[in-house]
Amino acid sequence: MADDQQWEVNQAVDDRLVLQLDSFEGPIDLLLTLAREQKVDLARIRIVPLVEQYLAFIQQARRMRLELAADYLVMAAWLAYLKSRLLLPDPQPEAEPSATELADHLAFQLRRLEAMQRAGAALLERPRLGRDRFPRGAEERFEPTAGEVTYDVTLYDLLRAYGQLRSRGEPARLTIAATRLYAVEDALERLRERIGAVPEWTDLARFLPTAISDAMVARSALASHFAACLELARDGFIDVRQIQAFGAIELRTRRQEPLP
Amino acid sequence: MTGPSFEMRLIEALLFASAEPLSLPALAERVTEGVDVRAILAAIAERYHGGGVELVQVAGGYAFRTAEDLGPALRAGRVPVRKLSRAQMEALAIIAYHEPVTRAEIEEIRGVALGKGILDALLEAGWIRPRGRRQVPGRPMQWATTPQFLDHFGLASRDDLPGIDDLKAAGLLERRPGVTLAMRGEEASEAAERDG
Amino acid sequence: MTGPSFEMRLIEALLFASAEPLSLPALAERVTEGVDVRAILAAIAERYHGGGVELVQVAGGYAFRTAEDLGPALRAGRVPVRKLSRAQMEALAIIAYHEPVTRAEIEEIRGVALGKGILDALLEAGWIRPRGRRQVPGRPMQWATTPQFLDHFGLASRDDLPGIDDLKAAGLLERRPGVTLAMRGEEASEAAERDG
Numbered sequence: 072m073a074d075d076q077q078w079e080v081n082q083a084v085d086d087r088l089v090l091q092l093d094s095f096e097g098p099i100d101l102l103l104t105l106a107r108e109q110k111v112d113l114a115r116i117r118i119v120p121l122v123e124q125y126l127a128f129i130q131q132a133r134r135m136r137l138e139l140a141a142d143y144l145v146m147a148a149w150l151a152y153l154k155s156r157l158l159l160p161d162p163q164p165e166a167e168p169s170a171t172e173l174a175d176h177l178a179f180q181l182r183r184l185e186a187m188q189r190a191g192a193a194l195l196e197r198p199r200l201g202r203d204r205f206p207r208g209a210e211e212r213f214e215p216t217a218g219e220v221t222y223d224v225t226l227y228d229l230l231r232a233y234g235q236l237r238s239r240g241e242p243a244r245l246t247i248a249a250t251r252l253y254a255v256e257d258a259l260e261r262l263r264e265r266i267g268a269v270p271e272w273t274d275l276a277r278f279l280p281t282a283i284s285d286a287m288v289a290r291s292a293l294a295s296h297f298a299a300c301l302e303l304a305r306d307g308f309i310d311v312r313q314i315q316a317f318g319a320i321e322l323r324t325r326r327q328e329p330l331p
Numbered sequence: 332m333t334g335p336s337f338e339m340r341l342i343e344a345l346l347f348a349s350a351e352p353l354s355l356p357a358l359a360e361r362v363t364e365g366v367d368v369r370a371i372l373a374a375i376a377e378r379y380h381g382g383g384v385e386l387v388q389v390a391g392g393y394a395f396r397t398a399e400d401l402g403p404a405l406r407a408g409r410v411p412v413r414k415l416s417r418a419q420m421e422a423l424a425i426i427a428y429h430e431p432v433t434r435a436e437i438e439e440i441r442g443v444a445l446g447k448g449i450l451d452a453l454l455e456a457g458w459i460r461p462r463g464r465r466q467v468p469g470r471p472m473q474w475a476t477t478p479q480f481l482d483h484f485g486l487a488s489r490d491d492l493p494g495i496d497d498l499k500a501a502g503l504l505e506r507r508p509g510v511t512l513a514m515r516g517e518e519a520s521e522a523a524e525r526d527g
Numbered sequence: 528m529t530g531p532s533f534e535m536r537l538i539e540a541l542l543f544a545s546a547e548p549l550s551l552p553a554l555a556e557r558v559t560e561g562v563d564v565r566a567i568l569a570a571i572a573e574r575y576h577g578g579g580v581e582l583v584q585v586a587g588g589y590a591f592r593t594a595e596d597l598g599p600a601l602r603a604g605r606v607p608v609r610k611l612s613r614a615q616m617e618a619l620a621i622i623a624y625h626e627p628v629t630r631a632e633i634e635e636i637r638g639v640a641l642g643k644g645i646l647d648a649l650l651e652a653g654w655i656r657p658r659g660r661r662q663v664p665g666r667p668m669q670w671a672t673t674p675q676f677l678d679h680f681g682l683a684s685r686d687d688l689p690g691i692d693d694l695k696a697a698g699l700l701e702r703r704p705g706v707t708l709a710m711r712g713e714e715a716s717e718a719a720e721r722d723g
Contacts, residue, residue, distance in 0.1 A: 096418055097443025142443060179507065183440055186494075186503045191424035193493035195415065200483045202412040203402035204387075205544035207395060211348035211593055222652055223608050224616070226680040227455045230689060232613070233620035234699035236637065237691065334577040341600055343579030344593035348601075361601075378578075381530040383539030397540040404537055404557070405544060434696060451698035461687045472693045477681065 089132050092139075098146035101125070103181050103188075113182045118174040122154045153177070251288055253280075258295035259302060266309060272321040275300060335378075338362050339371045346375070352392030352482060390481035391488055413456055422449050423458060427480065427492055428504055431462045431473035439508055450474070458483065531574075534558050535567050542571075542582070542591055550588035611648070618645050619654060623676065623688060627658045627669035646670065654679065 088104065095101045105124045106116050129147045132139055156170035168176075198204050265278055279296055283289045300322050304311045309322045335343070342358055359368050372393055376386040379395070387396050397405055415423070422445065425437050438444055453459045462475035476489070486492065498504050531539070538554055555564045568589060572582040575591070583592045593601065611619065618641060621633050634641050649655045654676035660666040677684065694700040 096421065096441060099442025146442075176507070179503075180440075180442070182501075183503045183507075184442065186498050186501075187421055187424045187428065187440060190428055190493060190498070191417075191420035194424060194427070194484055195420060197484045197486070197493070198399045198402070199412055200396075200485065201409070202406060203399050204396040204485060205402075205405055205540070206350040207347060208350075208544045208546040209548075209590060210350045220652070221608050222611065222679065224611050224679070225457060226460060226682070227451075227457065228611075228616060229620050229623070229680060230454070230694060230697075230699050232616040233624060234694045236617050236620065237694075238700055239638075335579070340579035340594060341597055344597050344601060345579075347580045347591065348593050382574075383531070383536030383541075384543045395543070397544055398536060401537055401540045405540055407557070434693075445696070447698040449698075450696070454697060454699075460681050461689050461693075463683055464686055472687075472689050 088128055089135055089137065092132060092137055097140075098125075098143050099180060099184055101128070101143070102146075102177075103184055106181055113178070113185055116178050116181065118177060119154060119157055122150045125150055126154075251285070253283075253288060253292035253295040255295045255298045255302075258292065258299035262296065262299045262303060266303070266322075266324060269309075269322065269324045272312065272323050275320040275322055335374075336371075338366050339374060342368065342371050343375050346386065346393055347395050349394070352390045352394040352478070354392040357392070387485065388487045389485055390478040392478075394482070396485075413452075416449075418446060419449050419452055423453055423476075423480075426453070426459055426474050427476050427489065428495060428498060429506075430475040430489075431465075432475075433465055433471040433473055435471060436506070437474075456483075531570075532567075534562050535570060538564065538567050539571055542589055545590070548585045548587035548590035553588065611652075612645075614642060615645050615648050619649055619672075619676075622649070622655055622670050623672050623685065626671040626685070627661075628671075629661055629667040629669055631667060633670075 088101070095104065102121065102125055105128065106113060106121055108124070109116065109121065111117070126147055129139065129143060132143075153170065153173055157174060200206065261280070262278060275296060276293075279289075279292055283292055297320060300309060300311055300320070303309045304322075307325060309324055311320065311322045313320050341362060345358060345361055346353055355368060358372075359366075362368065372386065379386050383398055383401060384395050385398050387394060389396070418441075421441055422437055425440050426432055429436065429440070434445060434450070450459070456479075458477055458480035459474050460477050462473050464470040465473055480486075481488065489495070495504075537558060541554065541557055542549055551564060554568075555562075558564065568582065575582050579594055579597060580591050581594050583590060585592075614637075617637055618633055621636050622628055625632065625636070630641055630646070646655065652675075654673055655670050656673050658669050658671035661669055672685065676682075677687075682688065689697065689699075691700065
């Protein structure tokens with residue numbers, strides 16, 4: 072079937088593209104590469120098939136578990152949106168730029184990037200100084216007054232000097248803030264004080280300090296108290312149980328021996 | 332036949348001595364007033380034509396340069412010219428064809444953020460320079476090319492940039508934001524999350 | 528008459544592009560074996576004779592030089608080319624970015640005392656000038672840049688100097704700058720004292 076063959080060709084193209092992922096300079100560049108596969112004048116590019124190719128490409132890159140930069144995904148989302156607007160009648164024709172305008176704009180950007188890529192290549196093909204043409208090697212300088220000095224200092228030198236100065240002048244100070252988390256030692260001490268005689272199973276939560284507003288510190292208090300009650304259980308002072316997964320952690324004092 | 336005039340010899344010597352191009356006004360300053368510098372330049376170019384060294388019009392001025400066809404033979408044993416990465420080349424082309432242009436505009440045209448080592452490499456090569464700030468909120472810095480850029484690529488002026496007239500005629504050098512700007516920030520990231 | 532031979536053009540270009548005079552053996556190495564370099568040099572000398580540039584034999588070999596009789600008209604002479612020391616470069620950058628700025632402020636920003644002759648060298652280059660005295664005890668002299676400074680660095684105005692964010696974006700500032708960067712003058716020096 073012709074369609075199958077077409078699909079295979081596209082598949083081969085996509086595979087090749089996915090393998091080249093690193094060589095694209097961003098999503099527009101990738102779109103441009105796909106557009107070139109259409110082998111039509113970029114001025115008459117068909118946006119919907121192009122969008123479909125792009126989305127298929129992104130899908131496949133994901134299937135192959137390739138790391139895709141966020142801007143590729145953002146572009147995919149935007150193209151999916153554009154495609155839906157191109158295919159459906161515009162609900163609010165005057166509210167936003169029309170789908171056709173957006174598509175024209177995308178086509179413009181593709182043509183513009185293509186033009187700039189070609190221009191860059193054309194520049195590199197020009198006779199370059201130091202490769203194809205050479206200047207006078209032993210310069211003779213003439214100045215209106217004897218004893219004048221010229222300086223071999225470029226703007227780059229100046230900016231780099233300032234940049235280095237500023238990065239040097241601002242030493243990176245690393246301050247480690249004192250931790251506000253609840254220490255296991257504190258929890259242990261707290262539990263020892265409060266656990267004198269707890270004959271019935273009691274929720275660990277009831278032993279937690281209540282005056283903590285910071286959620287992070289509160290969670291660390293829970294963790295510390297849990298670690299502390301394991302410690303007390305190991306030493307034989309209390310029993311600990313959890314009836315079901317994620318259920319309440321309960322504890323009671325072991326009856327046989329009094330706490331020291 | 333009489334030899335070349337004093338003025339002609341003087342201009343020849345001035346140009347020959349300098350590694351950088353000299354502008355018409357700079358040359359005119361050195362000779363007697365009223366001398367037709369342009370005619371003298373044409374005569375010098377004629378005299379050197381076909382030799383190993385030629386008079387070329389470059390970066391808004393004139394300079395002697397070795398003939399292009401001798402490049403391979405002269406290159407031996409010299410430091411190769413700077414290789415440009417693809418991103419550097421594209422950024423340079425965008426600056427040259429759109430100048431003055433902001434960093435954000437370069438990023439819009441390429442549809443991707445400018446990585447490190449792109450603008451600083453072009454700046455280090457002496458091919459770009461800051462040129463004023465755009466009078467919009469944030470006053471972003473604008474970039475433009477330098478005479479060294481024109482000299483390096485053998486261009487008499489920016490009008491000589493390959494294909495610039497066609498690009499202008501096609502409207503491709505107009506300032507228009509890229510499609511990524513058409514997406515509103517939150518919408519785009521929400522959409523990305525949904526699809527992700 | 529046929530034009531100059533390839534070998535003649537090559538030798539002409541080699542002599543033109545070389546920073547040093549080239550010896551007979553050095554030239555012979557660059558052309559096809561068996562070519563009579565001496566005869567070619569004679570032909571080149573003949574061709575240039577009477578123009579503004581001449582082929583001369585100097586200590587190290589052969590070189591092109593501008594004709595001696597043009598000397599007075601050109602006021603020829605090798606003008607020394609100077610580089611700036613790192614300290615001078617930094618002082619200049621600080622003045623450009625913070626002008627008007629006192630000597631003490633430059634020292635505070637650099638974190639070291641300003642050596643003798645640093646400001647003198649910048650003054651000599653014509654890049655800085657005194658600009659009034661600060662109205663504080665001791666009335667220290669303030670420094671600023673000159674139009675020649677802008678001219679040399681191809682800047683239309685001080686506004687063309689890339690800001691900290693621009694430098695960072697261009698890859699010229701490695702680390703994230705601290706908050707003191709946003710402060711000027713006294714504030715910055717107070718902060719420096721505090722931090723120092």
